Amino acid sequence: MIPAPFEYIRVDSVESAVAALVEHGDEAKLLAGGHSLLPLMKLRLAFPTVVIDVGRLKELEYVRDGGDHLAVGALTRHAELARNDLLRAEAPLLAKAASLIGDPQVRHRGTLGGSLAHADPASDLPAVALTLGASFVALGPQGDRVIAGPDMFKGFLETDLEPDEMLTEIRIPKAGGRGWSYQKFTRRSMDWAVVAVAALTGGDAPAVGLVNMASLPLRAKATEAALASGASPAEAAALASDEAEPPSDLAGSADYRSHLARVLTRRALEEALSR
Numbered sequence: 001m002i003p004a005p006f007e008y009i010r011v012d013s014v015e016s017a018v019a020a021l022v023e024h025g026d027e028a029k030l031l032a033g034g035h036s037l038l039p040l041m042k043l044r045l046a047f048p049t050v051v052i053d054v055g056r057l058k059e060l061e062y063v064r065d066g067g068d069h070l071a072v073g074a075l076t077r078h079a080e081l082a083r084n085d086l087l088r089a090e091a092p093l094l095a096k097a098a099s100l101i102g103d104p105q106v107r108h109r110g111t112l113g114g115s116l117a118h119a120d121p122a123s124d125l126p127a128v129a130l131t132l133g134a135s136f137v138a139l140g141p142q143g144d145r146v147i148a149g150p151d152m153f154k155g156f157l158e159t160d161l162e163p164d165e166m167l168t169e170i171r172i173p174k175a176g177g178r179g180w181s182y183q184k185f186t187r188r189s190m191d192w193a194v195v196a197v198a199a200l201t202g203g204d205a206p207a208v209g210l211v212n213m214a215s216l217p218l219r220a221k222a223t224e225a226a227l228a229s230g231a232s233p234a235e236a237a238a239l240a241s242d243e244a245e246p247p248s249d250l251a252g253s254a255d256y257r258s259h260l261a262r263v264l265t266r267r268a269l270e271e272a273l274s275r
């Protein structure tokens with residue numbers, strides 16, 4: 001449980017964080033809340049030789065009204081996502097999912113950007129961001145670029161971010177008038193999801209996201225297409241696991257997860273449509 005030796009650098013701006021990434025390349029890792037990186041380092045599943053601490057960069061802790069979207073700084077903590085009035089009004093799905101992450105300690109340290117950059121398919125926020133149609137702003141040596149939602153997640157713990165890029169902002173289309181639901185199934189309170197389902201109804205098109213149903217966060221496209229063609233929640237939910245490839249582990253077999261995904265999708269759609 002002792003990490004391999006590493007050099008620790010604390011930076012005082014986003015630009016110096018990117019400069020440090022450029023200087024140290026693949027050897028370096030950003031440290032935000034540390035609640036995913038440090039456990040991996042202690043288990044020696046990750047062994048960066050340089051750790052760049054961005055956790056105190058207050059400039060990236062914000063929720064702002066961007067007109068048709070909310071702009072959320074990458075270092076905004078889960079606890080702030082859960083209680084922020086603007087988010088609760090315009091993206092309640094994200095606020096609710098954040099409130100169900102881990103325990104208070106995890107929610108006060110963990111950051112939105114850290115959760116998205118880590119891209120664990122069992123994490124709540126990557127699938128919720130996909131469901132909300134979020135886009136992602138990354139700062140690299142050439143400046144800012146915006147990554148569209150579907151392009152962000154590439155595989156298990158893998159994103160479109162380059163090693164010398166830092167995720168700085170998440171842009172979330174406003175969804176205040178839409179129906180929504182987040183159904184998280186855990187074995188014990190405060191656990192990671194065995195499976196979770198995010199649903200957004202109304203607006204231009206329904207969206208359904210799946211947590212822990214593949215090696216990356218997923219949208220349930222067959223369910224979404226069925227809903228758009230007028231299927232009932234029960235009919236659409238029956239398709240929820242069609243494109244999934246769920247893992248089998250101590251928390252549940254792949255078959256059990258597929259069953260859960262269908263049940264939770266029906267519940268999520270019924271709740272979203274009733275709001």
Ligand code: FAD
Nearest residue numbers: 030032033034035036037102110111113114117123124167
């Ligand atoms: P860190 O651990 O600091 O970083 C994670 C990775 O992202 C690292 O590779 C780091 O280099 C990279 N990174 C961080 N910030 C950036 C950035 N801005 N740009 C580019 N790369 C970046 N999560 C859930 O979703 N649901 C749960 O129920 C849940 N339960 C948990 C329970 C426990 C006991 C613990 C320890 C964690 C749990 N988590 C859960 C994970 C938690 O939400 C993490 O905080 C989160 O996944 C990672 O955020 P972080 O800020 O801690 O990132």
